[in-house]
Amino acid sequence: MADQQLVKKLEKASLDTKLRLLDLCHQTVIHIGGDLSVCDMMTAIWQYAIHYDVKNPRWEGRDRFVLSKGHAAAVTSFSQAAIGCYQVEDIYKEYATDFGRFGMHSCNLANPYVDVSTGSLGHGLPVAAGMAAALKRKKSASRVYCVVGDGECGEGSMWEAALFAHHYKLGNLVVFADRNGLSFDGPTEQYMALEPFADKWRSFGWNVLEIDGHDMGQIIDTIDALPGVDFDRPTIVVGRTVKGHGVSFMENNVSWHAGCVKEDDWKRAKAELTEAYERKWGAN
Amino acid sequence: MGMDVTLSIQDLMSARDAVGKCLGDLGAKYDNMVVITADVDVSSRIGQFKEKYPDRSYNTGIAEQSLMSVAAGMAHEGFKPLCFAFATFATMRCYEQIRTDICYSKLPVIIIGNNAGYSNGISGCTHCGLEDSALMVACDNMTVIEPGDPKQIVKVLEACMELNAPVYIRLGREATSSLYPDDVKYEIGKALIPREGDDGAFVCTGIMVHFAMEAAQRIHDELGREIRVVDMHTIKPLDKEAVLAAAKTGRVVAAQDHNLLGGLGQLVGSAIAEAGMACKLICRGCPDEFVPIATPEFLYARNGMDVNGLYEAMKSLF
Ligand SMILES: Cc1ncc(C[n+]2csc(CCOP(=O)(O)OP(=O)(O)O)c2C)c(N)n1
Numbered sequence: 003m004a005d006q007q008l009v010k011k012l013e014k015a016s017l018d019t020k021l022r023l024l025d026l027c028h029q030t031v032i033h034i035g036g037d038l039s040v041c042d043m044m045t046a047i048w049q050y051a052i053h054y055d056v057k058n059p060r061w062e063g064r065d066r067f068v069l070s071k072g073h074a075a076a077v078t079s080f081s082q083a084a085i086g087c088y089q090v091e092d093i094y095k096e097y098a099t100d101f102g103r104f105g106m107h108s109c110n111l112a113n114p115y116v117d118v119s120t121g122s123l124g125h126g127l128p129v130a131a132g133m134a135a136a137l138k139r140k141k142s143a144s145r146v147y148c149v150v151g152d153g154e155c156g157e158g159s160m161w162e163a164a165l166f167a168h169h170y171k172l173g174n175l176v177v178f179a180d181r182n183g184l185s186f187d188g189p190t191e192q193y194m195a196l197e198p199f200a201d202k203w204r205s206f207g208w209n210v211l212e213i214d215g216h217d218m219g220q221i222i223d224t225i226d227a228l229p230g231v232d233f234d235r236p237t238i239v240v241g242r243t244v245k246g247h248g249v250s251f252m253e254n255n256v257s258w259h260a261g262c263v264k265e266d267d268w269k270r271a272k273a274e275l276t277e278a279y280e281r282k283w284g285a286n
Numbered sequence: 287m288g289m290d291v292t293l294s295i296q297d298l299m300s301a302r303d304a305v306g307k308c309l310g311d312l313g314a315k316y317d318n319m320v321v322i323t324a325d326v327d328v329s330s331r332i333g334q335f336k337e338k339y340p341d342r343s344y345n346t347g348i349a350e351q352s353l354m355s356v357a358a359g360m361a362h363e364g365f366k367p368l369c370f371a372f373a374t375f376a377t378m379r380c381y382e383q384i385r386t387d388i389c390y391s392k393l394p395v396i397i398i399g400n401n402a403g404y405s406n407g408i409s410g411c412t413h414c415g416l417e418d419s420a421l422m423v424a425c426d427n428m429t430v431i432e433p434g435d436p437k438q439i440v441k442v443l444e445a446c447m448e449l450n451a452p453v454y455i456r457l458g459r460e461a462t463s464s465l466y467p468d469d470v471k472y473e474i475g476k477a478l479i480p481r482e483g484d485d486g487a488f489v490c491t492g493i494m495v496h497f498a499m500e501a502a503q504r505i506h507d508e509l510g511r512e513i514r515v516v517d518m519h520t521i522k523p524l525d526k527e528a529v530l531a532a533a534k535t536g537r538v539v540a541a542q543d544h545n546l547l548g549g550l551g552q553l554v555g556s557a558i559a560e561a562g563m564a565c566k567l568i569c570r571g572c573p574d575e576f577v578p579i580a581t582p583e584f585l586y587a588r589n590g591m592d593v594n595g596l597y598e599a600m601k602s603l604f
């Protein structure tokens with residue numbers, strides 16, 4: 003069982019990132035729905051799991067991170083800012099500006115804290131698998147963390163990579179799937195059914211861990227129990243999540259895949275998130 | 287035969303809105319028409335077609351390769367698929383599917399790609415269709431169209447349905463004004479001339495036609511020269527006659543919101559050279575350089591593709 007103080011700390015960190023996402027979303031268009039659904043897992047990856055040196059983003063011993071659902075760039079940037087890669091203010095200032103470091107999608111030409119540029123779905127996982135294979139060759143102790151969307155798993159390249167990662171026994175590859183049940187057009191089960199989602203990965207030979215992607219205790223326990231890099235199978239953590247999580251009018255609402263939130267809604271959204279945290283942990 | 291859709295200049299809407307509006311009518315006319323998207327229904331505005339013809343609407347999920355091969359399969363069985371995706375994903379992820387499954391058999395599949403050129407620059411490199419025109423032009427049997435006027439798209443779609451061959455329609459940045467009267471005649475492969483002139487010519491596609499119109503007006507106002515504007519809405523087959531007529535003015539500036547390499551300028555240049563004509567030529571488009579994140583305005587200005595850039599280019603030929 004995860005230490006409650008740690009759970010509280012990471013839930014607070016996740017709340018901070020969610021509030022910042024809303025501030026940015028009040029300023030410009032971001033992919034807020036899929037940012038909020040993955041925020042709890044993203045917080046745990048960047049503020050708990052990853053071995054990283056913010057002073058040296060090229061450090062050979064770092065864990066790699068690939069954002070396969072590249073449109074969740076904002077939540078990634080704020081999570082990185084939380085560990086000191088940038089100032090939070092930099093993100094507000096530079097987001098979607100000419101040659102800015104931050105935008106709708108993660109870009110490694112603009113931003114040294116991005117290993118792989120993404121935004122076209124179905125690329126991140128295969129690239130992550132290639133990195134994992136290379137790290138394995140180098141006998142590295144580093145992991146490759148990769149965050150994928152569920153809708154993204156419509157791309158054939160995801161399943162080609164699933165075959166590869168299993169075949170080459172890439173135990174150092176850890177995928178977090180944001181199973182929020184929605185893609186761009188609507189519910190995945192209505193548009194292109196993915197269930198039984200976890201079983202598909204199992205049948206490809208992966209180590210599949212199913213969790214509530216908003217339960218920080220479960221996320222921490224899962225990270226704590228991840229197999230070592232020399233394990234003989236890749237791991238996928240299927241996090242059941244809610245798109246737009248924590249904001250009543252955004253939850254499961256496909257029109258909040260991306261958008262810009264207006265004054266009243268912005269205040270309401272932040273209040274809802276803050277209240278939910280305070281109900282659980284008290285105000286401070 | 288006119289469509290039931292009239293778009294007044296006042297209620298001019300973006301090209302994709304116009305697409306949405308006319309698809310429903312096309313569906314009524316062609317009962318073998320099907321629409322297939324890859325999880326971008328919302329962005330493609332196929333809503334009206336979907337409401338009227340839910341059983342003729344398919345969505346492959348986020349799977350562009352599947353999209354194109356499925357379209358080929360349906361076309362083999364007598365249907366006319368219209369496929370919609372972002373320009374990058376509609377042409378690059380599934381290039382071989384388009385080339386081998388669709389073009390090789392000359393199947394009547396219409397592919398519409400939006401976000402062409404720098405139009406979605408703030409979404410970064412993955413979302414900028416800078417190579418789509420070159421790729422599609424290189425496919426045998428493929429017709430490539432980039433309308434210069436949002437209203438035109440309705441006529442383009444009508445014409446494409448009659449073509450019975452593969453077509454790629456690229457939609458980039460959307461103009462907010464219209465160039466032609468409602469009854470303008472539209473023919474695939476026949477350039478339109480929204481502005482006459484014999485002192486020089488802009489040969490352009492898409493949003494560049496609008497920029498060229500403004501640049502030509504400025505040249506008229508400031509230099510007293512008359513510059514023709516050629517709306518080369520069909521990139522392949524290229525209207526060589528219109529190109530050579532433009533070359534006769536002695537000064538051509540060709541512009542497309544697309545990579546210079548493989549873009550409209552090179553097609554225009556080789557047509558002129560092959561005809562053995564001498565003509566000053568400047569090509570404007572996206573340089574051989576990946577762009578991380580930037581606004582279209584910034585990128586157009588930086589690469590001399592905005593009104594001012596086109597003006598300066600033409601002026602330099604005098
Ligand atoms: C290859 C490709 N096709 C289409 C798109 C357009 N697109 C961006 S996000 C998105 C939906 C993504 O759904 P999912 O992976 O479930 O992400 P989430 O719902 O978590 O945001 C689509 C279709 C894209 N970015 N890349």
